[in-house]
Amino acid sequence: MMGQIFPWKSGNRFELLIDGPQFFPTMLTAIARAEHQVALELYLVEDGRCSQALVDALCVAAARGVRVRCLFDDFGCLKLGAVLRERLVEAGVMLQFYNPLRWRRGFSNLYRDHRKILVVDDRQAFIGGTGSTNEFWDPSQETSRWHEVMVAIEGPLVAHWQLIFDYQWLASLGRRPWKPGEAPGLAHLPPYPAVGEGLGRLAYADANQHRDIVRSLVRSIRTARNRVWLATPYFLPSWKVRRALIKAARRGVEVRLLLTSRHTDHPPVRFAGQRYYPRLLRAGVRIFEYQQRFLHLKMVLADDWVSVGSCNFDHWNLRFNLEANLEALDPNFTLAVDACMRQDFSDSREITMDDWHARPLMKRLRQRLWGWLDRLVVNLLDRRR
Numbered sequence: 001m002m003g004q005i006f007p008w009k010s011g012n013r014f015e016l017l018i019d020g021p022q023f024f025p026t027m028l029t030a031i032a033r034a035e036h037q038v039a040l041e042l043y044l045v046e047d048g049r050c051s052q053a054l055v056d057a058l059c060v061a062a063a064r065g066v067r068v069r070c071l072f073d074d075f076g077c078l079k080l081g082a083v084l085r086e087r088l089v090e091a092g093v094m095l096q097f098y099n100p101l102r103w104r105r106g107f108s109n110l111y112r113d114h115r116k117i118l119v120v121d122d123r124q125a126f127i128g129g130t131g132s133t134n135e136f137w138d139p140s141q142e143t144s145r146w147h148e149v150m151v152a153i154e155g156p157l158v159a160h161w162q163l164i165f166d167y168q169w170l171a172s173l174g175r176r177p178w179k180p181g182e183a184p185g186l187a188h189l190p191p192y193p194a195v196g197e198g199l200g201r202l203a204y205a206d207a208n209q210h211r212d213i214v215r216s217l218v219r220s221i222r223t224a225r226n227r228v229w230l231a232t233p234y235f236l237p238s239w240k241v242r243r244a245l246i247k248a249a250r251r252g253v254e255v256r257l258l259l260t261s262r263h264t265d266h267p268p269v270r271f272a273g274q275r276y277y278p279r280l281l282r283a284g285v286r287i288f289e290y291q292q293r294f295l296h297l298k299m300v301l302a303d304d305w306v307s308v309g310s311c312n313f314d315h316w317n318l319r320f321n322l323e324a325n326l327e328a329l330d331p332n333f334t335l336a337v338d339a340c341m342r343q344d345f346s347d348s349r350e351i352t353m354d355d356w357h358a359r360p361l362m363k364r365l366r367q368r369l370w371g372w373l374d375r376l377v378v379n380l381l382d383r384r385r
């Protein structure tokens with residue numbers, strides 16, 4: 001089923017915030033200044049200093065009469081203990097968990113809310129790839145263990161982020177299950193407007209019911225003339241995305257992938273994704289593995305078009321998850337993303353065909369094993385549909 005699609009809006013302001021020590025204090029300040037409402041939707045929320053600071057800010061806001069709603073993913077919150085949960089509820093924060101895990105629900109447990117959205121009043125939204133864990137921000141440390149970005153948004157687009165949160169909030173309450181077809185907006189992916197200051201759009205996915213986020217990505221890769229730079233921590237792209245990347249590289253577009261090195265929380269996912277390297281390299285795609293820390297950000301630059309947010313564009317995400325990205329065609333924002341990615345490429349090691357042929361036996365075995373398992377599970381899931 002195809003859901004409705006959000007249009008482009010001009011008159012916005014976007015600021016790229018790089019790493020937790022920059023974006024978390026900014027988000028907490030915004031919550032501290034909230035006058036009417038705070039809406040927070042997150043996948044990963046775990047006990048620790050980061051979540052304590054976040055819960056403090058939310059409780060203070062609720063105590064002074066601000067309407068505070070938190071929609072957290074139930075699986076992503078497995079490491080969020082009773083103490084912080086109870087503090088939120090006692091302070092008057094409205095707290096819901098998306099798709100609570102139940103053994104008897106079987107495969108339905110795979111459906112997860114992977115969005116990362118903070119909306120404050122009707123004036124500011126923060127979107128990107130963060131969770132609330134010490135890896136993203138430890139207030140006692142100057143740097144973060146995981147490399148991530150968030151975008152601060154002001155302007156008309158804030159209303160769309162509010163809308164997508166509100167729909168999901170109501171759906172999770174069970175009062176009015178949201179089908180994407182009910183969302184206001186367009187029936188088809190809108191054509192690209194000319195680049196302009198403050199131009200942006202919300203793209204989203206609702207598991208396999210709605211995927212304008214990936215259709216838009218594929219279109220941007222297909223129409224790119226100069227470059228496609230794609231960063232993701234979990235590189236398991238669908239066949240359509242892989243094919244679009246290969247075709248773009250073959251027609252002379254500079255295609256670069258920014259992926260994780262051994263600094264990753266899920267080595268099997270990395271090994272499974274590496275099986276795609278040789279075909280991509282042969283087509284002329286350049287592959288960079290980020291060396292400094294765990295690269296967790298999800299960001300794409302296709303010529304001037306930017307897509308940034310929660311979506312890893314992997315076949316797992318797109319089957320089961322709620323996702324939301326900001327797409328922008330704003331010259332200053334593009335420059336900021338360009339600078340961020342250039343820095344990351346320079347902090348990476350480029351993988352060549354020679355490296356691929358020279359990889360040790362153990363690595364070959366792991367790539368085979370995890371690649372085979374990934375393919376097997378995908379085939380089984382496809383058989384169910």
Ligand SMILES: O=P(O)(O)OC[C@H](O)CO
Nearest residue numbers: 043044114129131265312
């Ligand atoms: O699913 P992501 O991309 O938000 O990442 C979350 C953590 O990696 C879970 O291990």
